[in-house]
Amino acid sequence: MDSLDELQTSMQRARDSYATGDYREACRLCEQALVIGEQFLDHAQPDNAAAINTLAAFLQILGAYAAARPLAERALAICEQMLGPDHPATARSLHNLAALLRIQGKYAHARPLAERALAIDETLYGKQHPEVATDLNTLVLLLKDLSEYELAYPLAERALFIRQQMLGPEHPDTARSANTLAELMRLQGDYVNARPLAEQAVAIDETVYGKQHPEVATDLNTLATLLREQGEYARARRLAAQALAIHEQVLGPTHPETARSLNTLGEQHHSQGEYTAARQLYERALAIREQVFGPNHPET
Numbered sequence: 507m508d509s510l511d512e513l514q515t516s517m518q519r520a521r522d523s524y525a526t527g528d529y530r531e532a533c534r535l536c537e538q539a540l541v542i543g544e545q546f547l548d549h550a551q552p553d554n555a556a557a558i559n560t561l562a563a564f565l566q567i568l569g570a571y572a573a574a575r576p577l578a579e580r581a582l583a584i585c586e587q588m589l590g591p592d593h594p595a596t597a598r599s600l601h602n603l604a605a606l607l608r609i610q611g612k613y614a615h616a617r618p619l620a621e622r623a624l625a626i627d628e629t630l631y632g633k634q635h636p637e638v639a640t641d642l643n644t645l646v647l648l649l650k651d652l653s654e655y656e657l658a659y660p661l662a663e664r665a666l667f668i669r670q671q672m673l674g675p676e677h678p679d680t681a682r683s684a685n686t687l688a689e690l691m692r693l694q695g696d697y698v699n700a701r702p703l704a705e706q707a708v709a710i711d712e713t714v715y716g717k718q719h720p721e722v723a724t725d726l727n728t729l730a731t732l733l734r735e736q737g738e739y740a741r742a743r744r745l746a747a748q749a750l751a752i753h754e755q756v757l758g759p760t761h762p763e764t765a766r767s768l769n770t771l772g773e774q775h776h777s778q779g780e781y782t783a784a785r786q787l788y789e790r791a792l793a794i795r796e797q798v799f800g801p802n803h804p805e806t
C-alpha cells in the first residue's frame with residue numbers, strides 16, 4: 507500500500523469511527539492521517555489535493571483548526587494550479603477553506619472564497635444541486651456571523667428547499683439546513699416558524715446518528731436557546747444540559763463546541779437569575795475559546 511492509499515484508508519476509518527461515536531479512535535486515526543498527509547504538501551497532484559482536503563475538513567470537525575488550515579490552503583493552491591480556477595475540486599477547496607476561516611473568525615477572508623465556491627458550483631451544476639446547497643449553507647452561516655440577516659435569509663430558505671427536494675426530508679444535510687434556518691429565524695424574532703424547524707433537525711439527527719452525537723447536541727442548543735427566549739425555561743435548561751453532556755462526553759471538555767454548549771447553558775442560568783452558576787459556565791467557555799482561538803476572536 508502506497509502512502510496515498512494509506513492516507514485514504516486512515517481517513518475512511520476515521521470517518522467510520524466518528525459516525526459511530528468513537529471520537530477517541532477517530533482522533534487517533536486522524537493524527538495518523540495527518541502525519542501521512544504532511545508528506546503530500548509539496549506534491550502538486552490532484553489526488554494528493556483531494557486527500558489532504560478531506561483530511562483538513564475532518565480536522566476541522568475535530569476542532570484541530572491550526573492543523574487544518576495549512577492543509578486546506580495547500581489543497582486549494584494545488585487545485586487552482588493543476589485543475590484551474592473553475593474546476594469542481596477547486597470549488598470544494600474554496601468552500602472548505604471558507605468554512606474553516608469562518609470558524610476562526612476570519613470573516614473578511616472567508617466571504618469571497620465562499621462566494622467563489624457558490625458561483626463555480628452554480629455554473630457547473632445549475633442552481634438546484636446539493637453541492638450548491640452546501641455552498642449556500644456555509645455562506646448563510648458567514649452572513650449570520652456578520653449580522654447580515656436579510657441577505658442570509660433567502661439563501662437559507664433556498665438551501666433547505668434544495669436539500670428537501672434533492673436529498674429528501676430525512677437526510678442529515680436537510681437537518682443542517684433546517685437548523686441553520688431556525689437559528690436565523692430566531693435571531694429575527696420569528697419564533698413561530700423557527701421552532702418546528704429546530705425540532706425537525708433534532709428528530710432527523712437523532713434518527714440518523716442516535717441521541718449521543720455532536721450533530722444532535724448542535725440541534726439541541728439551537729432549540730434550547732429558542733425555548734429560553736420563549737420563556738420555556740425548564741425544558742430549555744434540560745436540553746442545554748443534555749447538549750453539554752453530549753459534547754463533553756463525545757468531543758471532550760476543551761473542544762470549541764463544548765464551549766458553545768457551556769455558553770448556552772450559562773445563558774439558561776443567567777436568564778433565571780442564577781448568576782454564580784452562569785458565571786462559572788461562561789468562564790469555562792471563555793477559557794476554551796481563548797486557548798483555541800486566541801483573545802481576538804469575535805466569540806472570545
